[in-house]
Amino acid sequence: MTHIAELLAAGPTTSFEFFPPKTDEAAAALERTIAELAPLDPSFVSVTYGAGGSTRERTRDVVISIERTIGITAMAHLTCVGHSRQQLTQLLGEYEAAGVANILALAGDAPPDDPEAAARGDLHHAIELVELVRSSGDFSIGVAAHPEGHPRSPDLYTDRRHLADKLNAADFAITQFFFEPAPYLRLVEGLSAFGCDKPVIPGIMPVTNASQVQRFAQLAGAAFPAHLAARFDAVTEDPDAVRALGVELATELCARLLAEGVPGLHFYTLNRSTATREIAANLGLAG
Numbered sequence: 229m230t231h232i233a234e235l236l237a238a239g240p241t242t243s244f245e246f247f248p249p250k251t252d253e254a255a256a257a258l259e260r261t262i263a264e265l266a267p268l269d270p271s272f273v274s275v276t277y278g279a280g281g282s283t284r285e286r287t288r289d290v291v292i293s294i295e296r297t298i299g300i301t302a303m304a305h306l307t308c309v310g311h312s313r314q315q316l317t318q319l320l321g322e323y324e325a326a327g328v329a330n331i332l333a334l335a336g337d338a339p340p341d342d343p344e345a346a347a348r349g350d351l352h353h354a355i356e357l358v359e360l361v362r363s364s365g366d367f368s369i370g371v372a373a374h375p376e377g378h379p380r381s382p383d384l385y386t387d388r389r390h391l392a393d394k395l396n397a398a399d400f401a402i403t404q405f406f407f408e409p410a411p412y413l414r415l416v417e418g419l420s421a422f423g424c425d426k427p428v429i430p431g432i433m434p435v436t437n438a439s440q441v442q443r444f445a446q447l448a449g450a451a452f453p454a455h456l457a458a459r460f461d462a463v464t465e466d467p468d469a470v471r472a473l474g475v476e477l478a479t480e481l482c483a484r485l486l487a488e489g490v491p492g493l494h495f496y497t498l499n500r501s502t503a504t505r506e507i508a509a510n511l512g513l514a515g
């Protein structure tokens with residue numbers, strides 16, 4: 229059992245995020261992606277949890293299979309929305325019994341077709357889940373951070389204050405994606421001002437489809453800078469050029485972040501390997 233807190237203490241980590249596949253075909257594709265990324269020797273990988281617990285069993289099964297069968301340290305995402313304390317404790321017990329030692333504790337969002345789900349859960353903020361996970365076993369606990377503030381936060385000061393409290397109770401944070409170093413550096417500085425110096429791993433989303441990323445960015449409260457949008461607009465008719473530009477910009481962002489001494493890089497892979505492998509090769513991270 230490897231704790232991510234220990235990996236972070238040993239030097240910059242490289243990690244990949246996946247979502248649990250819905251079909252046999254998607255499961256086979258994820259298996260291929262993991263096999264293609266394995267030579268990069270990731271420190272750990274993580275698997276998301278569907279809104280409102282919609283992927284409870286699938287997330288659990290994929291996490292346990294990666295940890296036990298493939299032998300890569302795996303982290304399970306887990307959310308409060310719509311869950312009783314007892315349901316969460318049971319799932320944590322299953323992870324502990326299977327040797328999964330890492331949990332990303334999140335508030336989550338209500339699924340679009342069930343807006344009341346959040347109100348039905350026993351826990352409402354991620355910090356309550358951090359406390360529950362801490363009291364449930366020997367887990368390393370990560371939390372989510374939003375460099376430009378969570379969309380539900382009334383202001384950045386309040387956002388940072390809640391985040392510092394949450395992160396101080398946890399072991400590390402992973403950020404929502406962003407496109408230039410400044411928002412990340414301001415986040416780390418802001419947390420430090422609140423007395424929180426725990427590791428904050430930047431989340432990297434390679435842009436392979438500019439309109440899709442602009443939509444994601446809007447939902448996540450991340451600004452897609454106009455000067456970058458203009459560069460994508462200039463090659464919009466050529467999907468290969470869009471991808472190449474996305475890889476070039478993500479490589480540049482990662483290099484600048486590594487030069488700033490970030491504790492690791494966490495790649496949102498969307499269950500595909502090519503862009504991440506190209507960025508890792510450009511950075512000389514390939515194992």
Ligand SMILES: Cc1cc2nc3c(=O)[nH]c(=O)nc-3n(C[C@H](O)[C@H](O)[C@H](O)COP(=O)(O)OP(=O)(O)OC[C@H]3O[C@@H](n4cnc5c(N)ncnc54)[C@H](O)[C@@H]3O)c2cc1C
Pocket residue numbers: 275276277278279280305306307332333334335336337352353354355371372373374378379380381382386387390391394402403404405431
């Ligand atoms: C790396 C990463 C991975 C993610 N993975 C998933 C996933 O697998 N599944 C999924 O459904 N979603 C996932 N999300 C999205 C996340 O669940 C949403 O952003 C959600 O809206 C907020 O989650 P949180 O854990 O940041 O919440 P919180 O930390 O609870 O914050 C949510 C809002 O509540 C405020 N707040 C926090 N504590 C308090 C308090 N004590 N009192 C008053 N206000 C408070 C915060 O300031 C913020 O505005 C992920 C996000 C990131 C960055």
